[in-house]
Each structure stands twice: as C-alpha cells, then as structure tokens.
Amino acid sequence: MQKQKRVIAVHDLSCAGRCSATVALPILSCAGLETSLLPTALLSTHTAFPGVQFHDLTETILPTVRQWHDLGFEADAVYIGYLGSLEQTELLREALPYMAGEQTRIYIDPVMGDGGKLYSGIDPAFPEKMRAFCGLGSVILPNITEACLLCGVPYHEGPHEEKWVDELLERLRDLGQEQTILTGVMPDEEHIGAAMMDCRTGKVEKVVLPRVPASVCGTGDVFASALIGAQLSGVHTLEAVRIAENFVADCIRRSLAEERDLRRGVNFEAGLGDYIAALKNARQ
Numbered sequence: 001m002q003k004q005k006r007v008i009a010v011h012d013l014s015c016a017g018r019c020s021a022t023v024a025l026p027i028l029s030c031a032g033l034e035t036s037l038l039p040t041a042l043l044s045t046h047t048a049f050p051g052v053q054f055h056d057l058t059e060t061i062l063p064t065v066r067q068w069h070d071l072g073f074e075a076d077a078v079y080i081g082y083l084g085s086l087e088q089t090e091l092l093r094e095a096l097p098y099m100a101g102e103q104t105r106i107y108i109d110p111v112m113g114d115g116g117k118l119y120s121g122i123d124p125a126f127p128e129k130m131r132a133f134c135g136l137g138s139v140i141l142p143n144i145t146e147a148c149l150l151c152g153v154p155y156h157e158g159p160h161e162e163k164w165v166d167e168l169l170e171r172l173r174d175l176g177q178e179q180t181i182l183t184g185v186m187p188d189e190e191h192i193g194a195a196m197m198d199c200r201t202g203k204v205e206k207v208v209l210p211r212v213p214a215s216v217c218g219t220g221d222v223f224a225s226a227l228i229g230a231q232l233s234g235v236h237t238l239e240a241v242r243i244a245e246n247f248v249a250d251c252i253r254r255s256l257a258e259e260r261d262l263r264r265g266v267n268f269e270a271g272l273g274d275y276i277a278a279l280k281n282a283r284q
C-alpha cells in the first residue's frame with residue numbers, strides 16, 4: 001500500500017462564491033490526498049462581488065508553518081494560489097522551508113487577473129513581485145492574462161496564433177523550474193485548452209477541447225486543483241491536463257444549464273464522481 005500523500009493548499013478562504021480554498025480542498029481530497037490549508041486571507045466572498053469583507057492573514061502564516069514543522073508535518077506538495085498581500089510573496093519564501101523538503105513539488109498559480117485585467121483589489125505591483133516568486137515553483141500555472149502580466153506582453157483576447165503562444169511560453173520558460181502550464185489558450189473560436197512547456201527541454205505540448213463560451217469565477221482553481229490531484233496520483237502530465245480540462249468543461253456546461261449567477265462559481269460538486277473515476281482509470 002502506497003503512503004498517502006499530503007498537500008498544503010496556500011489559498012484565501014473566500015467563504016462564499018466557490019473559488020480558491022472551497023474548491024481546492026474538496027477536489028484534492030477526492031484525489032485521495034491528505035489536504036491542509038494555509039489561509040492567506042479570509043473574505044466574505046471572492047472579489048467579483050460588491051461589499052467584500054476582507055481580513056488579511058499575513059501575520060498568521062509564519063507561526064502556522066513553524067508549528068507544523070515542529071510537529072514534523074511534511075508535505076509532498078505545496079499548491080500556492082491567491083495571496084492576501086504583496087508582502088506574502090516575501091513571507092512565503094521564508095515560510096516554504098518549514099513546509100517543503102527537497103522532494104516537495106511546489107505548484108504556483110500566480111492568481112492575479114483574467115480577461116486582460118487585474119482582479120479587483122490586486123496591487124498593480126503584483127506582477128513584478130510574482131515574476132520573481134514564480135522561480136520557487138516546480139510547476140507554474142498562469143492563465144493568458146497572468147502570463148502577459150508576468151512577461152510584460154500586451155494581452156489579447158483569443159483566438160491566439162500558435163506563434164504568439166509559443167513565444168509567450170518561451171518568455172515564461174525561465175520563470176518556473178520544471179513545467180509551465182498555460183491555460184485559456186484558444187487556437188480558434190471553437191476550441192480552448194492548455195499549452196505546456198517542459199522548462200528544461202523547451203518541448204511544448206497542447207491539449208485543446210471544444211470551447212464552452214463562458215468565463216466563470218473559480219474555474220482556474222478547479223483546473224489547477226484537478227491537475228495537481230491527478231499528477232500527485234501518478235497520472236502523467238498530458239493525461240492530467242486532459243482530465244482537468246474535461247472536468248472544468250463539464251462544470252461550466254452544467255452551471256450554464258442551471259442558469260444561476262455565474263459569480264457563484266461552477267457546480268463542480270456534481271462532477272467529483274466522474275473525476276474520481278477518471279483518476280482511477282488513468283492510474284491503471
């Protein structure tokens with residue numbers, strides 16, 4: 001029997017609105033992982049809603065990871081998403097050695113924006129800070145907006161020419177250590193997917209699916225969580241990306257059919273059974 005792996009999700013806790021921690025924890029648990037949360041901020045909802053109550057948790061980060069370290073808690077992976085303050089990029093650099101050993105995979109989703117814009121409340125100095133921070137990541141997972149912000153490239157809505165995507169990936173190549181997985185790549189109006197670069201060899205692979213034409217809050221977190229859960233379950237990257245993309249596409253389709261306020265995120269809960277089955281299939 002293989003030892004259960006442990007992952008630490010470093011995310012905000014947006015109490016309503018299905019993104020970040022409320023999405024990452026259940027998905028990672030469904031992948032069979034022991035899942036811990038290092039909360040970066042406490043919000044009443046995510047920032048696409050008006051009237052958000054925001055509590056920065058910067059001060060709790062070091063004491064928390066020091067306690068975990070004293071208790072001998074080790075992590076096989078650390079998955080870093082939305083940060084509560086600019087200062088947390090520096091602080092997490094200090095905090096990582098308490099959470100991660102030499103074998104620990106560090107996933108960084110440089111959550112900053114979408115649709116060509118920074119999320120509400122994100123400091124304009126974030127992209128510069130995040131650029132250096134990404135260097136700590138074994139795998140980095142930007143969307144097109146975040147990739148453009150990280151590289152100082154003007155954003156443009158899809159479709160994205162292959163040459164443009166490959167050049168963007170090349171610019172991202174030095175940022176992470178092993179893999180860059182760029183999401184929201186649209187080869188044409190009908191398709192969307194991810195482009196992956198092996199940072200060491202420069203090899204690029206793409207996985208595209210029919211596009212569900214809607215942009216919904218939290219889908220980046222669903223994608224990254226499903227991908228990380230699959231990779232840590234031993235599924236190779238290409239298949240892990242395929243599983244995560246299918247999961248997200250099904251979630252968006254289901255949520256559109258429900259005709260609810262899409263700011264409340266996607267109905268990923270109804271897809272968890274299929275996700276578990278897909279992982280089981282891919283592991284065989």
Ligand code: PXL
Nearest residue numbers: 012019020046047082119218
């Ligand atoms: O899903 C990304 C995300 C995470 N956390 C918070 C957000 C957003 C996107 O808007 O506001 C607080």
